[in-house]
Amino acid sequence: MAYFLWETHMKDKKDVWQGTLALMVLKTLDVMGPLHGYGIARRIEQISGDQLAVNQGTLYPVLLKLEQEGSIASEWGASENNRRARYYRLTRSGRKQLEAEARSWLETTAIIERFFEAKAENLR
C-alpha cells in the first residue's frame, strides 16, 4: 500500500524518506537485477541526478525492513573487486508490491497534479 504517502503523512520526515527510498530500492532492483548495497546507492544517486544528497548508510535500515517484509532477499556473493558482498534481489512478493506502489504513486501524483493545475475559476 501507499502507506508512505497517506498513512504516514503525520509521522516524521524519516518515515516518509524511508518509504520513498524503499520504492526507489525496489525499482532499482527491478531494473538492474541483484545488487549489493553500494551498487543500489550508486544507482539511486545516478538516477536522481545527485539531487538526493543521501547519507548512503541510511539505505541499510531500509534494506533490512524490506527483507523482513519479504520484498527482497539477500545472499552472499563476490563484489567487483572479488571481496564478499551481500547481494539483494527482488522477490515475487516484492515485485507485486512494487507494481502496486508504483500504481498508487502514479495515481497520487496525478491527483496532486490536477490539484495544482486547477484554477479558481475552473472550480466555480
Next chain:
Amino acid sequence: MKALRRMFMRVLGALTAGRREARLREEVEEHLALLTEEKIRAGMTPEEARRAAVLKFGPVESIKEEYREQRGLPWAETLWQDVRYAARTLRRDAGFTMVAVAIIAIGIGANTAIFSVLNTLVLRPLPFFAADRLVWIENDFPNNRQHGLSGITSRVDIYWEWQRLNQSFEQLEAYNAFFNRGSYSLAGDGEPERVVGVEVSRNLFPMLGVVPRLGRQFSEEESRLGGPRAALISHALWERRFSSDPAAVGRTVSLNDQAVTIVGVMPREFDFGSVFSPGTRVDLFTPLLLDEVKNWGNTLAVLGRLKPGLRIEAAQSEFQALHGPIAEKYPQMSKWFGARLEPLHDSVSGRLQMALMLLAGAVGAVLLIVCVNMGNLLLVRGEARRKEIAVRTAIGASRWRIARQLMTESLLLAAGGAIIGLMLAVAATRGLARLQGVNLPLLREVGVDGAVLTFTVLVTIASGLLFGLAPALAVSQADVHESLKEAARGMSEGLRRARVRSVLVVSQVALACVLVAAAGLLIRSFMRVLDVDLGFRAEHLAALRVDPSTRYESSEKRVALIEELVRRVRTVPGIETVSVTDALPLDRNRSWTLGAKGQEYPNGRPGAFVRFVMPGYFQAMGIPLRAGRDFSESDRKDSPAIILNETGARTLWPGESAIGRIASIRGRDEFHVVGVVGDVRHSGPEEQAGVEMYLPLLAGGDGTQSVDLVMRTKLDPQALASSVRTVLRPVDANLPVAEFKQLESLVDRAVSPRRTIVWLLGAFAMIALMLACVGIYGVVSYTVSRRAQEFGIRMALGASGRDVRLDVFRRTLWLAVAGVALGTAAGLLVTGFMGSLLYGVQARDPLTFAAAPAVLVAVALLAGYLPARRAARIDPISALRME
C-alpha cells in the same frame, strides 16, 4: 500479514542478534571500501578518499543503531539488558539483596497464604456438584437458638412434608445431625475401634455429586427399615483399617455387633466433617432410616438443590407459605418448626467471613509496611548510588531510562521475594491443611492453586511498582550537577528527601500500631474466653465413651453394666471420683422442652439441654451444688427426681426457690426438683449457659444407650488410659474403649477457631513490629551517617556525646510519636468494625490503646538506640577529616 511476518522476523532477529551484527559490520565495511575506491578513481589520495567515503556514508554508529532497532525487538532487548544489569547490581550488593528479598518474601508469603484460605473458604465454590444451588435449610422458630442442635434440626415428618409439597427444589436430602451419637464400635479384624458414622439419606451423595471411589451408593432397599445393612467408608478409614485393599468392598464387618456390608469407599477428597462439622473426623456413612428416626424429634439437617434459575428468596417465601398447610396437619408442632434457607456456602463459611476479612486486612497492612520499608531501603540505596546515576545521566542516559532501570531492579527484587514467599505460603498452607482438631471448615482443602498463583503474580508486580516508585521518582527529579557535587563532598542531605523518608517511616509505624492494637484486642478477647468459667473444671478430667445400647436390650441390664464399669474403674489407683453422663459439655447437645407445672407458656416452653447423670457427677465434674441434693443410689426406675441449673431454676420460678417444685418435661408433670446446680456452658465458652436439666441415669431409659465415664484424677489423664482399659476388659472384651478423651482437649477444640485467628493476627502484628523496627533503624542510622560531619563539628565545638545521643533520640521519638498518633487514630476507626470478633473487651479498650502505642514507642527507641550510641561515639577529628 506483512506486519505479522515482520514481527516474526524481528523475534528471529532478536534471537540471532550476534550473527546479524557481524553481517552488518561486514556490509558497511565493504560499502565503505567500494566508496573509497570510487573516490580514489576520482583522483583523491587514499586518506582523503576514505574521509570522503565516511562522510558520504553518514554517521555509522547512529545508522547501526537504527538498524538494530529495526532488526529485533528493542524493548525486549533493553528489558533483558536491564534485567541482567539489575541482577548484576543486586548480586554485588548481596547483603542488601538478602534483607530485601527476605522482607518481601514475608509480605508476599503471608498474603499468598491468607489468600489461599480466603480463596478456599469464600471465593471458591464448595467442592460439590452445582454448589451454587445447594441450600441449607435450618429449622426456625422463636428462640430456636437456645435449643442447640435440636433448635436448628427438623423432624422427619416435616421433612417429608417439605419434600412432598415444595416446588423450588430438585432434591431435598438430609443427614442425622446428631451423628456423634451415632458413633459406632467397629469390630472384625483387629482391635475393636470406635468410629464416627453419619446417617445420610440415600440421595445425599448423588445430590452433592460425590461418587464412591470404589463400590456404589446405597440402594433403595438398604435405606429402608429392616433392609440389608450397608456402610460406605471414608478413604482414611479404608487406608487405616483395610490397608487400601480393594477387596474391602463387599466385606462384612461388625458395627455395634451387627453385621454390616461395606458397599463402597468414598473418594479421598471428600471430607464430610470439614464441611458440615469442622474438627470432627467422620469414618463411615450408613443409610438414614427415616422410619426409625421419625419419632426422635428434631434430628435432621436438611439440604437441597434449587431448581436452576430459581432464587433462594423465592424458595424461602415458598417455605414460609408451606408453614400453614403443614401446621394444619400437625397442629401440636405448629410452634416448633419453620425454615430458614441459606446458601450452603454461607452456612459453611459465613461465620468466619468477618475474621477472614480482618486477617486479609492485616496481611494487606503487612504488605503495605513491607512496601514502605522497601521504598525506604531503596531510597537510602539510591542516595548511595547517586554518583553512579549522575554519571550515567551525564553520558546521555535519559531520566526515563534510569527510572526504568530502577523499576526493573525493584521488580526483580519483588520477583525474588515472591518465589521464596510462595514457598513459604505452600509450606504454611500444607501445615494448615494438616491441623487436627481445629474447628474451622474446609481446612483440608486449603492450598495453592491457579487463582492463588495469579494473585501472587499480581501482588508481586503491584508491590514491586509501588516500592520502586519512590526511588524512581527521586531520580527523575535529581539534578545532575548537584548530585555530582553532593556526592563528592558529603554534605548534609537535601531536606526534601529526608522528609520523604520520614513520612514513610511514620506511615509504617502507624500501620504497625493499628495491627498491634487489633491483635491486642483479639488477644485480650482470647484471654477473656479462656478465663470464662465454664461451670466445670476441665483440668485432670478424662472421659471414656462406652455404649451398651447394642448388646443389652433392656435398660435395666444397661444400667447394671454401667454400674459394674464404674465399680471397676473406681479401683484404679489415682482415680479420685468416677461418674457417668450421657452428654459431655462442649460435646453433644440436645434439648427437650421444660416448664413449671401448671404454667402457661404462650411463646412456647423453654428448651432445656438434657443430661442423664449418675450420682457423683457434679462432684466429679466440679459443678457446684447450689441448693438441695445430688441424685442418690435410690433414684432409680420411675424416680421423679430432677436437678436444674441456676438459669433453669430462675427461668421456671423467677425469684423463688425451685426445690420441691414440680416441673413438666415434654408435657408430663411428674418431676420434682431435688437440687439446683451451677450453670455449665454446654455450647461453648462464648455462649451463655442455657436452661439445663439433669435426670437420674440409674432410672434407665434414653440416657443409657451411649454414655461417657468421667474420671477425675491427680495423675496425667493419658497415663490412666491403659489401666482403665485393663480393668474394664473382663467385663466385656469387645467393649471399644479406644477413645479416651481429656476434657481439656474438648475445651481446646471449642476455642480453636479463635486461637487460630489470634495466632495469625499476632504473628502479623509481630512482623509489622519487626519491620517498623527495621525501618526506624534504617532511617535513623542513615541520618546519623549522613550527619557524622555535623556531629563531629558540634562535638568539636563542645557538645557532649550525651547531647548528640539525645538529639538522635529526640528525632527517633518524634518519628515514633507521629506514627503512633496517626496509628492510634486509625486504629480506633478500624477496630470499630471488629465488634463481632471481640469477647468481653470494648472495641476501644483503653488498656489496648494505651499499650499498643507504648509498645511501638519502646520498639522505636530500641531501634534508635544503636545509631544514637554510634553518633555519640563519633570522633570529631576523624569525622572532620572524612571526605
